[in-house]
Amino acid sequence: MGLNGMSWFDGSVDWKKSLGIKAASVKDSEGSNEDSEDSEFEDEKDKKKKKKVGFRDRRIIGYEDRIRAYSTPDKIFRYFATLKVNIDGDWEIFMTPEDFVRSITPGIKQPEGLGLDSFKKFDPTDETKRQDKDAIGMLEPDSIFYKFGQTGLISFSDYIFLLTVLSTPPRNFEIAFRMFDFNGDGEVDSEEFSKVQEIIRNQTSVGMKHRNHSTTGSVDHGMSSALSSYFFGTDGKKKLTVSQFLEFQRQLHREINKIEFDRHAENNLISERDFGSVLLTYAGLPDSKKSRMLKRVRRKYKEDPKGITFEEYLAFWRFLKSINDVDTALSFYHLAGVSIDQETLKHVAKTVAMVELSDHVIDVVFTLFDENNDGELSNREFVSVMKRRVMRGLDQPKDTGFVKLINAVVKCATSTHMYSD
Numbered sequence: 001m002g003l004n005g006m007s008w009f010d011g012s013v014d015w016k017k018s019l020g021i022k023a024a025s026v027k028d029s030e031g032s033n034e035d036s037e038d039s040e041f042e043d044e045k046d047k048k049k050k051k052k053v054g055f056r057d058r059r060i061i062g063y064e065d066r067i068r069a070y071s072t073p074d075k076i077f078r079y080f081a082t083l084k085v086n087i088d089g090d091w092e093i094f095m096t097p098e099d100f101v102r103s104i105t106p107g108i109k110q111p112e113g114l115g116l117d118s119f120k121k122f123d124p125t126d127e128t129k130r131q132d133k134d135a136i137g138m139l140e141p142d143s144i145f146y147k148f149g150q151t152g153l154i155s156f157s158d159y160i161f162l163l164t165v166l167s168t169p170p171r172n173f174e175i176a177f178r179m180f181d182f183n184g185d186g187e188v189d190s191e192e193f194s195k196v197q198e199i200i201r202n203q204t205s206v207g208m209k210h211r212n213h214s215t216t217g218s219v220d221h222g223m224s225s226a227l228s229s230y231f232f233g234t235d236g237k238k239k240l241t242v243s244q245f246l247e248f249q250r251q252l253h254r255e256i257n258k259i260e261f262d263r264h265a266e267n268n269l270i271s272e273r274d275f276g277s278v279l280l281t282y283a284g285l286p287d288s289k290k291s292r293m294l295k296r297v298r299r300k301y302k303e304d305p306k307g308i309t310f311e312e313y314l315a316f317w318r319f320l321k322s323i324n325d326v327d328t329a330l331s332f333y334h335l336a337g338v339s340i341d342q343e344t345l346k347h348v349a350k351t352v353a354m355v356e357l358s359d360h361v362i363d364v365v366f367t368l369f370d371e372n373n374d375g376e377l378s379n380r381e382f383v384s385v386m387k388r389r390v391m392r393g394l395d396q397p398k399d400t401g402f403v404k405l406i407n408a409v410v411k412c413a414t415s416t417h418m419y420s421d
Contacts, residue, residue, distance in 0.1 A: 167394035269307030
């Protein structure tokens with residue numbers, strides 16, 4: 001089903017509004033094989049405390065990480081989604097935003113009792129299961145997830161759309177928009193955007209792995225009607241500009257970052273060690289090496305921790321969005337024989353990425369990556385790890401490249417233009 005396709009989720013606002021399904025507070029064990037004594041768990045009162053990750057949990061986390069890395073999107077969705085709702089006898093699976101972030105973040109264990117095809121069931125007709133609070137009580141009132149529906153829950157179609165948006169560089173969307181903008185007004189209608197979305201998705205690792213599974217309910221019905229109304233108006237006649245869509249993408253990245261930050265935050269700060277752990281989430285480094293890196297950070301700031309604010313966290317993310325340009329700049333310094341010290345990185349961030357990184361964040365980054373404690377950064381490893389971090393593991397190797405993407409867009413655009421005449 002295409003852009004204008006309706007699902008019961010989007011057309012059933014009344015029951016969701018009255019039901020107010022509350023996404024249960026779950027006890028997410030955060031850990032990995034390295035430095036396990038510092039892993040954090042959240043208890044029922046939302047208080048953080050240290051707890052060692054046992055052998056069983058490490059085995060489960062390893063298994064779940066393999067699902068994240070190698071399974072098809074429908075299996076990943078069915079494994080990490082936690083809600084199953086009954087509407088008129090039909091059951092459909094939904095993720096909370098927390099579920100979504102957990103599905104793309106290695107090292108975070110799925111809540112006990114939930115896993116592949118195991119969900120919390122909700123029946124909107126059962127008065128005994130009604131909740132008093134909103135389904136996604138932790139979301140901010142202006143959350144981007146409310147664009148997917150009034151409760152902020154994520155259907156399988158929404159999940160595929162989110163993965164596509166997160167794994168595609170803004171530049172690719174800019175080019176695709178221009179290819180389908182036949183009259184040159186800088187806007188696309190819903191039908192044209194449907195083609196843009198399909199072309200982009202099919203060139204991502206998500207699209208290449210995806211296949212519909214009607215027997216499990218994991219079928220991509222296209223964009224939800226709630227999101228379609230947000231982009232194109234309730235009558236579907238409004239047009240969408242690339243700047244509007246890229247702003248949506250920017251807000252989505254910001255909210256994902258906020259969920260990641262809040263998982264570690266206490267008093268609106270995360271520790272230097274947790275910040276380092278987040279940076280290494282997708283590094284692909286040996287556990288022993290990651291453990292050494294994180295221990296350096298923990299030991300340095302153990303006596304005088306300052307913490308990292310969300311503003312600092314977000315500024316570093318904006319810096320990472322320009323990591324390819326940063327890579328080029330750091331390579332120039334390296335070829336010129338200039339060492340990459342903290343002042344150099346701060347200068348590159350400001351001049352290349354247009355981001356003002358705090359001295360404290362830069363100091364934490366150097367502590368994490370400076371193996372020999374000489375005050376200089378190994379730009380090769382740093383850039384390699386940061387490139388993986390910015391893609392969140394959504395750039396698995398595939399048989400296609402950017403040239404194939406452009407060729408596909410041109411071919412589709414040409415055929416569409418011919419048939420429209």
